[in-house]
Amino acid sequence: MKAVGVVVEYNPFHNGHLFHLQAAKKKADADIVIAVMSGNFLQRGEPALVSKWYRTKMALLNGVDLVFELPYQFAVQQAETFANGAVSILAAAGCEFLCFGSESGDISSFLETIEYLNGQKEAFAANIKHYIHKGVSYPKALALSYQKLTGSDQFLDLSQPNNILGFQYIKAIKEQKSRMKPLTIKRKNAGYHDEHFSSETIASATSIRKAIFSPEETDISKYVPQPTKQLLAQYYEQYGCFHHWERYWDFLQYRLIQSDPEDLKEIYEAEEGLENRLISAATESNHFHEFMQAIKTKRYTWTRLQRLCVHILTNAKKDRMKPTARASYLRLLGMTTAGQTYLNQMKKNFSLPLVSKASSFKGNEIDLDIKAARIYAMGLPEPYKVQLLKQEFQQPPIYVEQKR
Incomplete structure (x- = not known):
């Protein structure tokens, strides 16, 4: 098969x-x-x-x-x-x-881009380092470095989220020497x-989730297959709610308030200097969204900080989060x-x-x-x-x- x-x-x-x-x-x-x-x-x-x-x-x-x-x-x-x-x-x-x-x-644009960047590894890495030192986030540094190297429209647009993931899938296939064809x-x-x-x-998952949590009770029926609609209704009936960050805010706030700055340094993706900012914001914020707005900086994307919050919540430490390639x-x-x-x-x-x-x-x-x-x-x-x-x-x- x-x-x-x-x-x-x-x-x-x-x-x-x-x-x-x-x-x-x-x-x-x-x-x-x-x-x-x-x-x-x-x-x-x-x-x-x-x-x-x-x-x-x-x-x-x-x-x-x-x-x-x-x-x-x-x-x-x-x-x-x-x-x-x-x-x-x-x-x-x-x-x-x-x-x-x-x-x-x-698919050819992905393959051509990967082949080109394989021949520019040192310059690519140096550019990324340069932009990070200027205080931009890693994803932004990646995009700027790529743009500086290619300088034309003939290569893949790596500012787009799904293009970025696709690029990484093909890169992983090649590095793992897999026989899978992309x-x-x-x-x-x-x-x-x-x-x-x-x-x-057709609607994005983001817009569908926003509609689900909207007080206006927006109908999503046109955007999801019937089994999805039935299972969402069944889940709500069985558990009484859907999951979102605010349901975990009390747990995250407790984890932060009871932690010493030295403890937070051990959490995966925590970088030096963030720990005091996190603890301070946790003591002053009434809910998760307010907390995120308080800790957001030019250097760290919202997504990066949310991932860090998940790792704090699960107490995922650096010595355990050492992902291999496989x-x-x-x-x-x-x-x-x-x-x-x-x-x-x-x-x-x-x-x-x-x-x-x-x-x-x-x-x-x-x-x-x-x-x-x-x-x-x-x-x-x-x-x-x-x-x-x-x-x-x-x-x-x-x-x-x-x-x-």
């Missing part, structure tokens, strides 16, 4: 994701789609709207056949580390293709960060009938151990996943908190039977 891999968060699964899935399967002429999906905390340093189990079910009901979890150690990270972990999982699971959405839509699909209509509905049927296991979250058939045929060839339950595998990476799942559950009121805490150990992979 031929498999195409996708890297996803599905926060939540929407019509743009459905288009990407269908186009990826067609472009690769694949029998099944394998998704590597972030767990309960996401790349931009946010708690997922609903748990990874519900998002897994959304994926399976909308066309994905196998869902593997991207470990916390890779999921809550900058683009390069995120991509390395995702690529290693899809390669280990036997994917022949990796298909990603991009603003470019042209493919890209041009994003339709909505941009990654769009906060408003600008199309009849994951060490395949955590199976869910499968369809076709996905199960693929597993039965191919799992003996997987280059990483297959994990069906968290309790059956030991290691630093999965310990971080378990801790993150426990912290995520703390955002729910009782008795739902305990239900979700137990689910991490008790939940077998979700199975969705396909009609023949």
